[in-house]
Amino acid sequence: MWDTTFASRLNPKGEILDYVIDQAAQGTPVRIAAPSVLEIAYGYELKVLGGDRRYRKLSDWFTRLLASDVLSVVPLDGRAALVAGRLRGVHPHPPAGRDRRSKTMRQASWILDIQIASVAFAAGLDVATLNRGDFEVLSNALRDLFPEAPRLEVFGQPA
Amino acid sequence: MSRELHIARQGSEWAVKREGSKRASSVHPTQADAIEAGRRLALRSGGAEVLIHSSDGRIRDRNTIGAAKLDKLKQNGGTSKRPVSRAPRSDGPRTTLRVPALLEETADQLANELGISRNDALLRLATRGAELYEMEQLVETRRAKRWAAVVPGVVDIDHGDFPSPEESAEAVRASRDVEVAS
Numbered sequence: 400m401w402d403t404t405f406a407s408r409l410n411p412k413g414e415i416l417d418y419v420i421d422q423a424a425q426g427t428p429v430r431i432a433a434p435s436v437l438e439i440a441y442g443y444e445l446k447v448l449g450g451d452r453r454y455r456k457l458s459d460w461f462t463r464l465l466a467s468d469v470l471s472v473v474p475l476d477g478r479a480a481l482v483a484g485r486l487r488g489v490h491p492h493p494p495a496g497r498d499r500r501s502k503t504m505r506q507a508s509w510i511l512d513i514q515i516a517s518v519a520f521a522a523g524l525d526v527a528t529l530n531r532g533d534f535e536v537l538s539n540a541l542r543d544l545f546p547e548a549p550r551l552e553v554f555g556q557p558a
Numbered sequence: 559m560s561r562e563l564h565i566a567r568q569g570s571e572w573a574v575k576r577e578g579s580k581r582a583s584s585v586h587p588t589q590a591d592a593i594e595a596g597r598r599l600a601l602r603s604g605g606a607e608v609l610i611h612s613s614d615g616r617i618r619d620r621n622t623i624g625a626a627k628l629d630k631l632k633q634n635g636g637t638s639k640r641p642v643s644r645a646p647r648s649d650g651p652r653t654t655l656r657v658p659a660l661l662e663e664t665a666d667q668l669a670n671e672l673g674i675s676r677n678d679a680l681l682r683l684a685t686r687g688a689e690l691y692e693m694e695q696l697v698e699t700r701r702a703k704r705w706a707a708v709v710p711g712v713v714d715i716d717h718g719d720f721p722s723p724e725e726s727a728e729a730v731r732a733s734r735d736v737e738v739a740s
Contacts, residue, residue: 403730404727404731407726407727407729407730407731408723408724408726408727409723409726410720410721410722410723410726411602411603411713411715411720412715412720412722412723413722413723415723416602417598420598420601420602423601438730438733438734439730441730441733442726442729442730442731442732442733443726443729443730445729445732445733446721446729451721453718453719453720453721454721454726454729456713456718456719456720457720457721457726459604459710459711459713460604460713460715460720462604462708462709462710463603463604463605463624463625463709463710463712463713464601464604464624464625466604466605466624466625466628466705466709467601467604467605467623467624467625468624469601469624500734500735504734504735507734508734511734
């Protein structure tokens with residue numbers, strides 16, 4: 400399952416879309432977590448509100464892509480929410496690192512990452528992300544919480 | 559309205575053309591190749607109606623790809639084409655049906671509970687079932703209408719500016735930097 404760092408590169412002109420369409424044609428559509436859809440829609444909307452009309456078009460295109468079922472959106476369902484709640488309990492704050500953002504901002508991002516990791520974990524999937532460090536931390540926390548569960552693997556490549 | 563793509567013969571080859579466009583989006587040696595290219599272009603555009611012409615120019619097939627299905631729903635005013643079943647009424651036409659064992663058991667239980675005949679109990683169960691079915695249909699229709707209202711019309715990916723993949727990825731990353739006013 401792609402996290403937001405890969406999914407946010409989807410673009411009508413980008414090569415990554417060819418891969419996504421191929422995967423859908425083979426019956427193995429690329430999966431993204433519902434919270435990633437939230438992040439992408441939010442990011443585009445902020446740009447639109449900031450006056451960049453190109454993002455209205457991109458947002459419309461992305462919406463139609465979702466409506467075309469080319470991507471498989473994995474929901475934050477009851478199982479994932481339960482896992483996310485427990486994960487947040489044991490790891491309420493993001494790992495300390497060289498992050499220039501404020502505590503509030505890092506916290507908000509961390510909650511989304513927790514949700515994405517939990518969606519993948521509960522759905523029996525692994526995560527492909529450019530943010531491996533944070534997801535490895537979450538994978539380790541999941542291993543400690545559920546030692547008998549198959550481990551959430553974290554990959555740095557989209558395929 | 560959904561934008562249409564045509565797969566049509568062009569000389570000895572097969573072309574993929576957008577509705578109203580003089581130039582072909584792509585040209586292929588076989589019709590099968592052109593159909594596949596049309597399908598991919600439709601998906602890239604977020605959905606379209608693909609019309610496949612035979613060699614004599616007549617439309618021999620049409621495929622609705624992706625979100626174009628929602629465009630059709632919008633055109634129909636969001637009405638569901640599925641028939642809605644009516645709850646049976648005791649003064650309606652007579653019917654003879656075999657009652658499955660599970661239903662018979664439930665009907666008997668209800669009949670005992672309310673002190674009514676098995677037939678009356680069956681009618682009550684069927685009426686309740688029809689009400690639930692209609693409710694499900696109502697919710698499903700509303701769900702489809704709401705989604706159709708969220709999904710915008712066709713996006714022209716051939717004209718106008720799009721942010722690059724790098725820009726759009728950065729836009730999403732930057733949104734994590736936005737402080738929420740408390």
